[in-house]
Each structure stands twice: as C-alpha cells, then as structure tokens.
Amino acid sequence: MPGSLAPHHLQQALELLLDNRDTPMAIIEIALACNLTRSHFSRAFKLSTGLSPLAWRLKARLEKAKKLLATSLSLTEVGLEAGFCDQSHFTKTFTRLAGMTPKAWRAEQVNGSSQSPY
Structure with a gap:
C-alpha cells in the first residue's frame, strides 16, 4: 500500500514495540531505527497496521x-x-x-x- 512501511521496517518496528512493551520507549527511537522521521513513521505505521504505534x-x-x-x-x-x-x-x-x-x-x-x- 502506498505510504505504508516497507515490510522490513514494519517487522523491525513491531519487534521493537514488543521487546519494549513493558518499558517506555519513545516513538522517535523506533522511527530512527527505521531511518524515518517521527511523523513519517507514525503515518506509515498507522497505514500498515490500522493503529498508531502507541495504540498498537x-x-x-x-x-x-x-x-x-x-x-x-x-x-x-x-x-x-x-x-x-x-x-x-x-x-x-x-x-x-x-x-x-x-x-x-x-x-x-x-x-x-x-x-x-x-
């Protein structure tokens, strides 16, 4: 889907979110790990999953x-x-x-x- 995360970025983001589900991790940290800006990452993540990173x-x-x-x-x-x-x-x-x-x-x-x- 245009504007969504590349599969490897989605996988990386989900792993980071799951690995850090019990501790605070800023969305900017995940975005940087995917080499994306925070705003672009957030929009693309929501397009990919239907949820914002925080909601996910x-x-x-x-x-x-x-x-x-x-x-x-x-x-x-x-x-x-x-x-x-x-x-x-x-x-x-x-x-x-x-x-x-x-x-x-x-x-x-x-x-x-x-x-x-x-």
Whole structure:
C-alpha cells in the first residue's frame, strides 16, 4: 500500500514495540531505527497496521495482560508484568479497552471455560 512501511521496517518496528512493551520507549527511537522521521513513521505505521504505534503497544499490553490473567498472578502482578505503572492504571485501561474489569474478565474466562454446552 502506498505510504505504508516497507515490510522490513514494519517487522523491525513491531519487534521493537514488543521487546519494549513493558518499558517506555519513545516513538522517535523506533522511527530512527527505521531511518524515518517521527511523523513519517507514525503515518506509515498507522497505514500498515490500522493503529498508531502507541495504540498498537497498548493493545499488545492488553493481550499480554489477558494471557497473564489465566495464571495465578495477582491483578497487581498482572498489571505490572504487562507494563502498566500500577494497578489503578491497569484497571482503568483494561476496563476502557475490554469493556470490563480485569477481575470480571478473569472470572468470565474461568466460568466460561468450565461450562459445557451439553
């Protein structure tokens, strides 16, 4: 697609975002790694993925949190492991994006997986 990232730049950007999903990494750092300006990188990334780099990283954190909610980790530990600064930030963000609290999501997954349709 015209204006999108070259496949190798997209791969590099996604790897950097995933590798640094739990720590702050400025978008300019990723853009520079791809030899692009910040604005060009941001536009091209959104054309390539449908999301801004920050939204993509937030979605990746949410997906990691959902996987961790299937473990015995506490909600605080899940939030921290998924890259949120504290449980409040984790709960607010998770609720906004998933439509329910992490605790409710965990309970729904446990109850949903134990129910048989027969």
